Amino acid sequence: MIKLVDVESEADMLELGKRVAGQLHGGEFIALFGGLGAGKTTFVRGLASALDIEDISSPTFNIVKRYGGKLHLDHFDCYRLADYEELFAIGFDDYLSSKSIVVMEWCELVLDALPSERLEIHITGSGDDIRRVEIIPLGAVYEKLIEEI
Numbered sequence: 109m110i111k112l113v114d115v116e117s118e119a120d121m122l123e124l125g126k127r128v129a130g131q132l133h134g135g136e137f138i139a140l141f142g143g144l145g146a147g148k149t150t151f152v153r154g155l156a157s158a159l160d161i162e163d164i165s166s167p168t169f170n171i172v173k174r175y176g177g178k179l180h181l182d183h184f185d186c187y188r189l190a191d192y193e194e195l196f197a198i199g200f201d202d203y204l205s206s207k208s209i210v211v212m213e214w215c216e217l218v219l220d221a222l223p224s225e226r227l228e229i230h231i232t233g234s235g236d237d238i239r240r241v242e243i244i245p246l247g248a249v250y251e252k253l254i255e256e257i
């Protein structure tokens with residue numbers, strides 16, 4: 109089952125991130141898709157705030173940042189990645205096998221590296237547009253998880 113949500117404001121995007129966070133226990137992979145200014149980092153800020161993690165900034169220049177809160181959060185941004193092998197060079201496998209929540213921006217650039225079971229969040233729109241958000245669960249765990257969102 110796919111969920112479609114219209115997100116009218118930055119505040120609503122933060123709220124959506126929080127609602128998703130409320131269903132997470134650690135070990136999940138959240139794959140974000142959408143262009144510059146779509147609201148990916150805003151979604152991550154909302155998700156993180158529900159875990160008592162503030163001060164999320166884009167990890168564009170370091171590819172990944174790890175945060176400690178109620179649960180660990182690993183925030184990837186693949187925008188400047190040359191290719192997906194670079195991900196594995198920085199220990200992507202270790203992040204995937206850890207108990208932390210992994211959330212990744214620009215997943216369209218590293219499709220081949222993504223775990224087959226994941227929660228996909230596709231955001232379209234930019235600027236002052238209302239954002240259309242498509243939530244696609246891949247795998248039984250994620251199907252169950254989005255029932256409550």
Ligand SMILES: Nc1ncnc2c1ncn2[C@@H]1O[C@H](COP(=O)(O)OP(=O)(O)O)[C@@H](O)[C@H]1O
Pocket residue numbers: 115116117118121142143144145146147148149150151213234235236237238239
């Ligand atoms: N409905 C909305 N949802 C999310 N962001 C919005 C919305 N409307 C306007 N914005 C603005 O769009 C920008 C999104 O930026 P950001 O989250 O950094 O995008 P990305 O990480 O996808 O490049 C923010 O400045 C935010 O205030």
Ligand SMILES: [Mg+2]
Pocket residue numbers: 148149166185213
């Ligand atoms: Mg971003």
